[in-house]
Amino acid sequence: MKKLFIILMVLVSACSSNKLDFSKLIDKNGIVYENGDDKPYSGEVVCKFTNGKNNFEGNYENGIKAKNWIYYFENGQKKSEGTYKDGAKDGTWTYWDEKGTKIGDEIYKDNKLLSKAIEINSDSLKQTTDSTVAEVKEIEKAKAPVNTKKQSSGIVKFDQLRGGPVKTLNGIIYTGPVVDYHSNGVKSLEGNFRNGKRNGLWVFYDKKGNVKSSKVYK
Known part of the structure; x- marks a missing residue:
């Protein structure tokens, strides 16, 4: 019985070790590497709060989420x-x-929010703001500015955006992902804009790449 317990503990330890501590990763221009390694990181990661509980956990493939x-x-x-x-x-x-109560769901495609469903009671009845992808495309088309300049298809740095409460890129109201970096090259934030306003999950990092805070914008 004692031997079986030891074997189980070893197996649990081995499984736990598969998740790399997020603090051991470095972000270089949007690609994540393990400290001391020149190959983009692939594998599971975990980040913990100071109380020992998980902050987040996920996967990277070739340095990308x-x-x-x-x-x-x-x-x-x-x-x-x-x-x-x-x-x-x-x-x-x-x-x-x-408290563990479900707020709702969002459906994304290539980082673009297609639809949102909000829980409105305990019976899980939903109020959907954008019922179909086709409807969303029609709404975005109707709201599109007359300006015909193309926005960048890649991830945009925060300091490339202009404007006050509503951000623009090249004169067009911006929708898409955004990142920014500290002076030492480590990522300082990542998030998304929709129709020029912050949307969805934003994560903020310190100069060592540790998560300082996160916030969900609606």
């Missing part, structure tokens, strides 16, 4: 969960409050 990611509150409750594809939100993202 991929597959399933889960973010938590400090009390251990899930904050959000969803998938990344090639570093962009893709598919359904679900959000909860600190």
Whole structure:
């Protein structure tokens, strides 16, 4: 029995070690590397609050966010969960409050919000703001500025945006991902804009690459 217990403990330890401590990663121009390694990191990561509970956990493929990611509150409750594809939100993202009550779902494609469903009662009745992808495309088309300049298809740095409450890029109201970096090259923030305003999950980092805070904008 004692031997079996030891074997189980070894197996648990081995499984836990598969998740790399996020603090051991360095972001270089949007690609993540393990400290001391010149090859983009692929594998699972985990980041913890000072109380020992998980802050978030997820996966990287070739230095870019991929597959399933889960973010938590400090009390251990899930904050959000969803998938990344090639570093962009893709598919359904679900959000909860600190008590574990589901807030709603958002559906993304290539980091663009296609639809949102908000929980409005305990029976999980939903109020959907954008019922279909086709409707969303029609709305965006109707709201599109007359300016015909093309926006960058890549991730934009925060200091490239202009304007006050509503941000623009090259004179066009901006929708898409954004990042910024500290003077030492380490990422300082990452998030998304929709129609010129902050939208979805934003994560802020210190100069060592550790997560300082995160916030979900609606």
